[in-house]
Amino acid sequence: MFQNIWQGRLDGEELLFHRLFQRVKEEQNYDNISTNDFALHGFAVDEGVRRNRGRQGAKDAPDVIRKNMSNFPVILPNFSMLDFGNITCEDGNLENAQNNLAKNVSKVLLKGGKSLVLGGGHEVTYAHYLGIKTAYPEQKIGIINIDAHFDNRQPEKGVGPSSGTGFWQIAQEGPINSLHIGIQRNSNTLKLFDTAHQYGMKYVLSDELFFENLPSVYQRIDDLLENVDFAYLTICMDVFNASIAPGVSASAYNGIFADATFMHFYRHILKNKKLVALDVAEVNPPFDIQDRTARLAACLVNEWLMI
Template sequence: MFEWTGRFDGDEESYHRIFQRVKTETDYETINPNDFVLHGFAVDEGVKRNKGRVGAQEAPDLIRKNMSNFPVVNPEFSLKDFGNIKCENNDLETTQNLLAEKVSKVLSKQGKSVVLGGGHEVTFAHYSGIRKAFPNQKIGIINFDAHFDNREPENGLASSGTGFWQIAQEGEIYSLHIGIQKNSNTRKLFEIADDFGMKYILADEIYSENIPNIMFTINSFLEDVDMVYVTICMDVFNTSIAPGVSAPAYNGIFADRQFMQIYHHILSSKKTKALDVAEVNPNFDIQERTARLAASLVNEWFMI
């Protein structure tokens, strides 16, 4: 289990940093409503199957390290850490099912699910857990990603690029993809997205003058679903701020004012119940920039 440590300024709550408010747990009965509940998905078997750069399985603890010193803003903030899930014997499917079971327990206790990837094969696992807990709810997925991840599995094997295809096979899919790159998806993948009814906002469309249109799209999506799951593939960001990913993007988006306006708006919705970050690859990171950015994005939810 990861040992949470950080700068100690005092015991009073007003001095607290995240490491002082984390409880490492194994018993899901300890979860209270509105607790943030953390799992690490230390898996990149799906990236390997998708012919990407492996290494994301090492990311969860590095992200935790970069989360540790953030100050606690909300007095009621509570974070319970249930450790990492690892992939044994290259058995991705069993590992995904294990995470789904754990996420279902969290949400059944009215906790808020946070997962640190690992590869973006976390999407199908995380979503499956939400659906298991709320089988009759309309679950909306907001995916910040350069890629649709809607490939049909090769030889029947799921990967980091097949999550949304898998979800669509189980029924109607409700997803909004933000940051999609034209040069990262074949025409066939765009056609599949259209066939599945996947909504998307291109990276090229994210600029200040277009924010009202983007907000309209997001609000329409939020109104149409019962709950929201946010998944962030770190390769949506420009390689200068996120060099440590499986598929770097020279023209990715930035975590600038426009992005944060969009992101905060989504996190502020009471329908948002789950969040994960994926594809941080410590093998290629520089000065832990990508891990730090991923940690910061998670922390934004903690502060709302």
């Protein structure tokens, strides 16, 4: 199924030569997951983006990101990743697609695996969270959202949940433990800031992401993670500047960069042992240039695979 996607430079079959494409296994049986295996799903869905009036095309992203991951070198000798294919939404039934992903994610976590999801629109957030909550119903789950947007708007009547409603939906199910990093003042109305305050959603503005302020950013990350049982990291690629991430559903001319400051706090999150799930969202191949956005998403995912 993925033979034409997981391809790369073959330098040799010895472990020291291995690249990702040599270690990824196509899988359908969740019983074959071992502890600490990475279990990959593609969420080839952008129905939520359509409902949110964004630029469609993110449903094409999972396979493009896979291709850009394929050639990365394998760093850890015991690295293992199982690819369970793509979840689609051909009939416009977003809720069904979200439930399908949630069901599969819960199977991964109950087997001791690590859940990795390639979106798709940011409607993946609610689905991924639902899967974690299904696996750990009594545990406190912390969510770190690296994003220009809160995605906490209330669903419109007659439209339903979208790529912009995930955190509002999560907050309806009980106390939410979330930290939103990279929030843009010019991308969120006062209502969205007010909703964040009402539900206790913590945030770090994009303007606060500079090197001298890293101790404060670290502290806010640690404050969240120290008080939860499991952690989930979601990255919306529209948080980045349009020059390095042109292929997104809502581009940002003044977005952040994947510079030293970003990589410091990003790796700080990835090193936390409570992290069990990660996804990237809103890569939009039809609007990308030279696969810049897909390549950046692949690199961010690969950082987790090397820790």
